[in-house]
Each structure stands twice: as C-alpha cells, then as structure tokens.
Amino acid sequence: MEKKVLITGVAGFLGSQLAKDLLEAGCVVVGVDNLSSGKITNLKGLSEDRFIFKEMDACSRKLLTDADLHNLAEIYHLASAASPKYYQASPFETINVNTVGTKNMLELAKRRQAKIVYTSTSEAYGDPEMHPQPESYRGNVNTWGPRACYDEAKRLGEVLCYLYYTQYQTKVKVARIFNTYSAGLANDDGRVISNFVTQALKDEDITVYGDGTQTRSFCYVTDTLNGLKLLMEKDEANGEIINIGNPIEYPIIELANLVKTLANSESNITFHPLPEDDPKVRRPVIDKAKELLGWEPVITLDSGLAETIEEYRKKLL
Numbered sequence: 001m002e003k004k005v006l007i008t009g010v011a012g013f014l015g016s017q018l019a020k021d022l023l024e025a026g027c028v029v030v031g032v033d034n035l036s037s038g039k040i041t042n043l044k045g046l047s048e049d050r051f052i053f054k055e056m057d058a059c060s061r062k063l064l065t066d067a068d069l070h071n072l073a074e075i076y077h078l079a080s081a082a083s084p085k086y087y088q089a090s091p092f093e094t095i096n097v098n099t100v101g102t103k104n105m106l107e108l109a110k111r112r113q114a115k116i117v118y119t120s121t122s123e124a125y126g127d128p129e130m131h132p133q134p135e136s137y138r139g140n141v142n143t144w145g146p147r148a149c150y151d152e153a154k155r156l157g158e159v160l161c162y163l164y165y166t167q168y169q170t171k172v173k174v175a176r177i178f179n180t181y182s183a184g185l186a187n188d189d190g191r192v193i194s195n196f197v198t199q200a201l202k203d204e205d206i207t208v209y210g211d212g213t214q215t216r217s218f219c220y221v222t223d224t225l226n227g228l229k230l231l232m233e234k235d236e237a238n239g240e241i242i243n244i245g246n247p248i249e250y251p252i253i254e255l256a257n258l259v260k261t262l263a264n265s266e267s268n269i270t271f272h273p274l275p276e277d278d279p280k281v282r283r284p285v286i287d288k289a290k291e292l293l294g295w296e297p298v299i300t301l302d303s304g305l306a307e308t309i310e311e312y313r314k315k316l317l
C-alpha cells in the first residue's frame with residue numbers, strides 16, 4: 001500500500017514543493033491549508049488521484065477523526081506564516097497554528113502512531129548572543145516586540161513536541177529551519193530574497209533595511225526539503241531538535257550587490273530603517289544534521305540565486 005502523508009501548510013512555498021516531491025515518490029498526500037498565506041495556485045498540477053486537498057485550519061479538531069487520515073504514516077506540520085510581513089499582520093493566528101495547531105497534529109500523530117516533523121525556526125534563537133548557533137543554544141528572544149508572536153509560538157510548539165515525545169513516545173522530530181528561498185516565494189512575500197530579486201528585475205530600488213551589515217545564511221529550497229525528508233526517515237532523529245540551514249553567512253548588503261550583479265540590473269541600492277528586533281547575525285551549526293542525518297546543503301548562494309532570478313524573470317514577463 002502507498003504511504004499516506006499529511007502536509008499542513010501545503011499551499012505554502014515549502015509545502016507545495018514537498019507535496020510534489022512526495023507524489024513523485026509514489027506517496028498519497030493529504031494537504032491541509034486554510035489559504036491565509038498559502039496560495040491555491042501553488043497547488044496547480046497536483047490534482048492527481050493521489051493528492052487530497054482540504055481547505056482547513058491545522059487547528060481544526062475535525063482532522064482527528066477525518067476518514068482520509070486513517071492509515072496515516074507521516075505528518076509534516078509546516079503550517080504557519082513565516083515572513084515577518086505576514087506573521088506580524090496576523091499575530092494571533094500565528095500563535096494559534098504553532099501552539100494549538102501543533103498540539104492537534106501531535107495528537108493526530110499519537111492516535112495514528114504516525115511520525116511527525118515539526119518545522120520550528122532559527123527565530124527560536126532570537127537576536128543571538130552566541131554565534132554561530134548550535135541547537136543547544138537557548139536563545140535571546142524578546143517577548144515584548146513585533147517578532148514575539150512568531151518566535152515564542154514556535155518555541156512553545158517545540159515544548160509541546162518535547163511533551164509528546166517524553167510522555168507518549170510520539171516519534172516527533174523538530175527542524176529549526178534557517179532562511180530558505182527559491183522562486184517559489186511569491187513576489188510580494190516580503191522576505192529579503194523575493195524583495196531584492198523582484199526589485200532588481202524591475203530596475204526598482206533595492207531596499208536594504210539598516211546599514212546592511214546584519215547577516216543571514218540562505219538555504220536553497222531543495223536542500224531544506226532534503227533535510228526535512230531525511231529527518232522524517234531517520235529513527236535516530238526521534239526526540240531531537242536539528243538545525244536545517246546553510247552554514248555560509250552573508251551580510252545583507254553583500255546579498256543586495258550579488259542579486260544586482262546576477263540579475264544584470266540597473267537598480268540603485270537604498271537604505272531604510274531597520275525593523276525592531278531584527279536579528280544582527282544568524283548562522284547555523286549543522287554538525288548534528290551531518291551526524292544524525294548525513295545531510296548538508298549542496299547548492300551555493302550563487303547558483304541558487306541564478307536559478308531563482310531566471311524563474312522570477314519568466315514569472316514577471
């Protein structure tokens with residue numbers, strides 16, 4: 001019998017690509033999304049007989065008794081806005097899906113004896129005072145600011161995973177995902193790579209926030225998804241938190257110049273106020289992923305960006 005997999009957040013940028021991969025691998029995929037930040041157009045081409053889409057919230061208790069979710073083998077709980085622009089626009093929804101929604105998915109995993117991957121975030125480290133960040137670093141998060149709804153909700157989501165693992169031996173694994181990108185990000189997503197590439201291709205100003213010395217480490221979508229699939233597969237990862245990210249770090253100003261060059265753009269680079277609580281540095285330690293999963297990213301920023309720029313160029317034409 002084909003393996004049945006549930007993906008929450010299936011209409012998002014990661015979820016839709018993951019669904020495509022799993023369908024190609026022969027799985028039955030049940031996709032859940034309330035379409036608050038995911039886009040139905042991302043699901044085009046997935047409407048084959050092994051894909052079932054449910055326009056529902058991951059918090060819905062109905063999922064616990066849904067007949068399509070019997071014989072469930074795996075759950076990828078990806079549902080949540082992830083761009084600061086979107087999670088700050090719907091802070092209560094962000095909190096709900098990562099806490100109530102995570103508890104709901106853990107309960108489903110427990111009842112169906114399914115494996116579950118919860119996608120947490122590098123934001124769990126807040127504005128880090130340890131650099132780079134290993135999983136053992138406990139973070140520096142401000143509860144009283146615009147990023148708190150996301151950071152603290154993801155952290156509470158991790159706590160719920162810990163409790164289901166220790167109390168019920170649920171086969172749960174937590175990924176702390178670091179900035180992932182591809183042309184799958186909508187032009188209006190608000191995150192830095194989608195902004196810069198869209199601006200560069202339109203010869204509009206490239207908007208650097210702050211002085212651009214803050215850093216991020218960018219992971220191409222195929223690398224991130226390979227990491228998540230290995231995390232699901234490996235029993236050694238049960239009850240573990242694992243960083244999934246690219247350990248090569250770039251200042252944002254360098255990213256702006258790189259995008260401008262690769263896109264052959266006439267854009268000017270302009271400077272704007274730095275958002276409150278914007279982390280100054282971010283880079284994962286990935287020793288644990290290497291050891292437990294045999295995983296590390298293989299796509300360089302240059303080649304991932306070149307691919308992203310070409311695909312965006314086609315979308316914008």
Ligand code: UDP
Binds near residue numbers: 195207214216
């Ligand atoms: N950023 C920027 N210009 C933009 C969008 C973002 O300079 O148009 C900066 C932002 O201030 C942050 C970094 O790029 O320092 C990454 O931002 P993003 O929203 O992609 O994700 P974050 O890692 O902050 O969640």
